[in-house]
Amino acid sequence: MGPSPQSLFSLSLTIFSLISLSSSSDTTDLVFKGCADQNFQxxxxxxKQSLKALLDTLTSQSSAVKFYKSSxxxxxxxxxxxxxxxxxxxxLSNSACENCVQKIPGMAQKLCGQAIAARVQLSGCYLxxxxxxxxxxxxxxxxxxxxxxxxxxxxxxxDRLDLALGEITKGVVNGGYYAGAYQSVYVLGxxxxxxxxxxxxSCVKSAIDKAKSECGSSISAQIYLQECYITYTYYPNGVASNQQPHSPSVDYSREEEYTKDGGSCAGRASWRGAGNGLFVVHKISFQEKASCLQIWWIVEYGWRDGN
Incomplete structure (x- = not known):
C-alpha cells in the first residue's frame, strides 16, 4: 500500500517576523506567520473553494465567539x-475580535499564497x-x-517573576485566559x-519554562507555543498610566546577544533529534534599527525562503 497523499507533504514551514517595532498595542499588528511550502495542486x-468557504465561516463567527473551529x-x-x-x-470585545479576525484572510493570501497550511498571528488574534x-x-x-x-x-x-508567572497557571484553569500583575510584573497567558x-x-507551564530558559533575566518576553502563549513585562520604575496588563511591551532598542556578528542577521540552521525523526531547527534573525529578533521554528524535511 503506497503512502497517502498527505504523508507526502513536506512539513516545512517558513516563519518570518514582521513585528512592528513601535509601541502600538493595535490588536491587528502582525506578530508572525507560518506557511507550508506546498501549494494546492x-x-x-x-x-480554493473549500478554503474560501472555511474562511467565510470563521470570519462570520468572530462577531459572536472568541474561539471557533470548523472544516x-x-x-x-x-x-x-x-x-x-x-x-x-x-x-477583546466581540467587535474588536471580529475586526481582528477579518483582517487575516487577506493577509494570509498575501503572505502565504496558495499554501496548503498557514498560521497568521496578530497581537489580538490568530487564525x-x-x-x-x-x-x-x-x-x-x-x-x-x-x-x-x-x-x-x-x-x-x-523570585518576583516566578510568582507572577505562577499566577498565570492558576488563572487559566477556568476559561483558558489570564491577565494580571504581581509587584510590577504584568503577565498574560x-x-x-x-x-x-x-x-x-501543562502548556502554560511549558511556556513558562521556555521563557526562563530562552529569555533569562530579560525585562520582558513573549513566548508562543502551538497551543498557548504567555507574555510578561517588568516595570522597575512603575507603570505608565496608559500601559495595560494585556499589552505588554518589549524593548527592541538593543540586542547585543544577537548582533555580535557585526549586525548581520542572516539565518542559521542546526540539526537536532526530535521524537523518532530528525528535524531542522532554523534560527532566523531580522534586524531593524540595530535590533535582531530571534525566531525558532521546527521544520521537517526542508525550508523555503520567502519575502
Missing amino acids: DSNGAS SGDGGSSASAIDGLFQCRGD RYEVSGFRQVSGTELLFKVCGSNRVSGTGFG QCEGDLSGGDCV
Whole structure:
C-alpha cells in the first residue's frame, strides 16, 4: 500500500517576523506567520473553494465567539478537505475580535499564497488552517519568541517573576485566559480554546519554562507555543498610566546577544533529534534599527525562503 497523499507533504514551514517595532498595542499588528511550502495542486479549484468557504465561516463567527473551529470541503478527499480555527485574545470585545479576525484572510493570501497550511498571528488574534491530515507539531512546540533586550540586574527579580508567572497557571484553569500583575510584573497567558483545564496548565507551564530558559533575566518576553502563549513585562520604575496588563511591551532598542556578528542577521540552521525523526531547527534573525529578533521554528524535511 503506497503512502497517502498527505504523508507526502513536506512539513516545512517558513516563519518570518514582521513585528512592528513601535509601541502600538493595535490588536491587528502582525506578530508572525507560518506557511507550508506546498501549494494546492488540484486543477479544478476545489481546494480554493473549500478554503474560501472555511474562511467565510470563521470570519462570520468572530462577531459572536472568541474561539471557533470548523472544516470545509469533501471529508473523503484529502485534496479538498480543509480544517481551520481562529482565536481572539480573552480581553477583546466581540467587535474588536471580529475586526481582528477579518483582517487575516487577506493577509494570509498575501503572505502565504496558495499554501496548503498557514498560521497568521496578530497581537489580538490568530487564525490557522491546514489540509485535512496535515501533521502538526506538538502542542508545546516553541513557534516564536521575543526576549526584551534590557536585562534586570540585582537580586530578587527571579523570585518576583516566578510568582507572577505562577499566577498565570492558576488563572487559566477556568476559561483558558489570564491577565494580571504581581509587584510590577504584568503577565498574560492564553490557551487554545478547546484545551482542557489540565492540558492548558501543562502548556502554560511549558511556556513558562521556555521563557526562563530562552529569555533569562530579560525585562520582558513573549513566548508562543502551538497551543498557548504567555507574555510578561517588568516595570522597575512603575507603570505608565496608559500601559495595560494585556499589552505588554518589549524593548527592541538593543540586542547585543544577537548582533555580535557585526549586525548581520542572516539565518542559521542546526540539526537536532526530535521524537523518532530528525528535524531542522532554523534560527532566523531580522534586524531593524540595530535590533535582531530571534525566531525558532521546527521544520521537517526542508525550508523555503520567502519575502
